[in-house]
Structure formats: structure tokens, C-alpha cells
Amino acid sequence: MLKTYEKFLKEFDNRIGGYFKAQKDNIMCKEGCSGCCEIGDYPFTQLEMMYLMQGFKTLPPMVQRQVRSNLMQVKQNRVSVHLFYKCPFLINNRCSVYKYRGLTCRTFGLAYLRDDGTVRLPECVNDGLCYSKVTKDGILCTEPVKEDLSLLNITDGDLAKKYKLEFGPSRSLVDWFPN
């Protein structure tokens, strides 16, 4: 299943790469910027989680220990499942499992049109970053990506069907780990 998922990811990344290219004038993402991973709830499906853990196993023991320690800290401080948190896989402002990151992670930075007609803006618009120059009073004054890139839409989408992928249930990243 993970081999098929990798084939799916190749096509998915190509599609997302095209969106980033088309939107490049509005994108401020750069090496070392990790705002999207600093605070969020990071929904991951079961299949994405299996892939992420495959990546985790390739990390040097020291980095694995750091991720585990981050995870424990988040879990200890997370008094409510609704609380956002820093992703435990973020080490020194970099994703330690970049190749294995989730689908939502791959869309960070893009503004897209949801199926209900609303626009999903990246959080960093409020920090003067992505799309901030083309947003006024929370309204986007340019064309967003015209595909709903929410996780459910991706996992139920044409590409997932093409590869006959079963993503399984979705949970916040840290909720996949027992207490």
C-alpha cells in the first residue's frame, strides 16, 4: 500500500507544485520558515501516519529521541483535544521527515477555494507573509487555487480513486500516539 501511496504522492506533488508556480507572486515560503508547523492541529489519516512513521524510522537515534521528547511535551501540555500545538517532528525549524510529511503539510502556504465557495487562506497571511499583499480586510483580491485542498477532499478525490487508496480515519497528529 505504501508503494502505491508513493506513486500517488508523486502525482500529487506535481499538481501542488504547479499551483505553487502559478501562485508564486503571492507565496513567501522560504527555507527555514516554519510558521505553519509552529501552531496547528495537523490532521493525518492512517495511511499518511504509516508513511510518516516509515520516515521516522530512518532518522538518526538522536533525532528520534528529540521527536519523542517533543511529542511527550505536547501530550502533557495538551489539556484539550481542541488545543493547537507545535508539530513534534519540527526540529531546528525544519521538518525532520520532509519527504514523508502529510498531505496538508504539502499544501501549506496556498490559498484555495473550498467546495462551499469560501476561500481558505494560509494563517501566515496575518503575519504579512503569503497573500498578505493581495488581501484586504480578510478578503482575497486575487484568484486562489481552484481546487478544494482540504484533507477530506484530497483523500476522496480523483487521484486517490485512481490509485484505489484507502486512507482510513483522520486524527490530529499527536492523537495517533498513545498517552
Ligand code: SF4
Ligand atoms: S510533519 Fe513536517 S511539515 Fe508537517 S507539520 Fe510536522 S514539521 Fe511541519
